[in-house]
Amino acid sequence: MLDNRDNQISFTLSFNSQFCLSVDLRLPASGVTAIYGPSGCGKTSFLRVVAGLEPCPDATIIVGNQVWQQGTCVLATHKRSLAYIFQENALLEHLNAEQNLQYAIKRTNKKLKPNVYQEVISLLGIQSILSQPVESLSGGERQRVAIARALLVEPKLLLMDEPFSALDLQRKHEILAYLLKVKRRFSTPIIFVSHSIEEVSLLADYLVVMEQGTVAKQGATSELLAKHELSRYQDEEIGGTLQGFVSDILPEWKLNKIQLAAGAVYLPFQNSSSIDQPGYRLEINDAVRVRILAKDISVSLSYAEDNSILNKLAAQVIEIKLEEESASAYIQVQLLSDSENGNQQGAQLMAKITRYSLHKLSLKKGDRVWVQIKSAALLS
Structure with a gap:
């Protein structure tokens, strides 16, 4: 789809787990890509394979000019320049918000660029909650800390698995607004899984629709959402x-x-x-x-x-x-x-x-x- 490898993320996956997953994708290496589809279609399995959390012997995964997996060459998860935000945000409960951020930075073994730390916490509006224990944070605050933690490791790819599923409508809209600011400020490509057309339409630049482990449709979000053939996925959210x-x-x-x-x-x-x-x-x-x-x-x-x-x-x-x-x-x-x-x-x-x-x-x-x-x- 894209000729310049530095401007694309390439995935060729084929494996059998509880179902067959067969995906061949060339995605833009900038902006936000949404993986959309009904429950059980393979969205989360796809993310887990990309992250190296799910074994897939036949996979080829190339991010920019870095090979994460090809043939017998398999890069371990901790060596892949990625950050993964799970549905439950996976913060360390025994640490406060700031300690969670510092722990992530320490594990990267990289020197953080000057002012990046302050910029990230300011962008996500978490300055006032840094000293608070994780257990005292609301769902929206936890998710903002998780996003900040992901950005501070300066990944080449950010993966998000239904990051709004545990939030009420007001908190979801707040996090969406913050993510749009992140998208404008940082060049890190984001791939996020969702079953909500609202989330997809407001955040994603590129859309991949999955059905039964395969790619049913893909293309620019605005174009796909305006077409009749996508209406059966959208139900009451068509627009x-x-x-x-x-x-x-x-x-x-x-x-x-x-x-x-x-x-x-x-x-x-x-x-x-x-x-x-x-x-x-x-x-x-x-x-x-x-x-x-x-x-x-x-x-x-x-x-x-x-x-x-x-x-x-x-x-x-x-x-x-x-x-x-x-x-x-x-x-x-x-x-x-x-x-x-x-x-x-x-x-x-x-x-x-x-x-x-x-x-x-x-x-x-x-x-x-x-x-x-x-x-x-x-x-x-």
Whole structure:
């Protein structure tokens, strides 16, 4: 997929454990890659093989220009330049937060670059909890310490196995916001396992969909999530993700103005932007992703002024998914938003409307419409 080995991570895995895992991947060696799929499809087994925690005699694993495994050449786990964040974060309970960090640094036998320690703890907002014992930390605090520990060993690859599974919704959104800041600041490639489309859409640049131990689909996250063929994986989470930036902040209305290629939208402060604490509040020009679920979009043939919906984007119908034998009252309409910049393509969105609405509006492919956005998820 990528010609320059320094810009790719290569995996060829084939083994039989409780099931057959057969994976052949060339992944970008930057940004965030999500491994997505239902329980039991091989996501965690894949990570464990990459880390050297699961024996796989036939594997070939090459990270940049370093061979971790090829034929009989197998690099031990402790010699692989990686960090692994488990679901349960695996902090040492008898140490406090700072001692966990120092222990990890000591084990690397490397001299930490100047200022990296302070930058990492500041970025993850853990300065105030460094002296606290692990047992006194909340789930979100534990996970932030675990991420800091992983970054401080300066790995060539960071692996994360469902890092949000033990967190409630508010804590999950907080950790997602911190990870987006980590992603922007550090060049360390991240591979994370998830079964949540929301997590994938807000964090991942590249997406690998697994089924029964094999790769079913892969590609840019925004492209895959906008396609109909992925809808069966998404269920109620089907939707689209748009890139944008904060163009204005309206504290009196508790709204962020987000500039998208298709136009401006106003979204309410959420946990990551309403807490008056470093690392949370959004700033002007911050890059953001906006996740819009299909169920939160309505379609109108004309621009409506007399309703409460703030966010309206011009778009074109590019596909209507109709299934003759479907028992559902709903259908999916794929849309391409207009772009305010003529040199830039609009974003693909999905609307979930009733069949009766389709009939009343007489919608067909190619029609010009207005997309009305009732709700959206926003992360910095």
